[in-house]
Amino acid sequence: MRKIKKFIPFFFLGILSFAVLIYLTLYLSPNSALNLELVKINTNYIFLTSIFLSCFGIFSLILKNFRRGLFIAVFVVLYLILRVLNLSHLFFFLILLALFISLDLFFVYNK
Numbered sequence: 001m002r003k004i005k006k007f008i009p010f011f012f013l014g015i016l017s018f019a020v021l022i023y024l025t026l027y028l029s030p031n032s033a034l035n036l037e038l039v040k041i042n043t044n045y046i047f048l049t050s051i052f053l054s055c056f057g058i059f060s061l062i063l064k065n066f067r068r069g070l071f072i073a074v075f076v077v078l079y080l081i082l083r084v085l086n087l088s089h090l091f092f093f094l095i096l097l098a099l100f101i102s103l104d105l106f107f108v109y110n111k
Helices: 002-027 043-063 066-084 090-109
Strands: 033-035 040-042
Touching (some): 040 043, 043 066, 066 090
């Protein structure tokens, strides 16, 4: 029970960022920008940030491991960035997958 309590705030962060993600996809176009006082922020950056936070929060709770939740979230965001850059070949996916699996194995066996 104590181990689950550590991950509950990350779960709520993931749910909140998932709600932001749903709002972005339903009500804003990909080419729009949020105009603040001094800064103009593209919605693509907010979209990728909310995907990262939602994946990190939910997978950290499911796997009960911060590092693996972080790896999965970074993997998803990097894969989406590769897709935006039209690098959608299976080879890039496999290289990215092999990189993150080897990083995880490195940290597991390094303990």
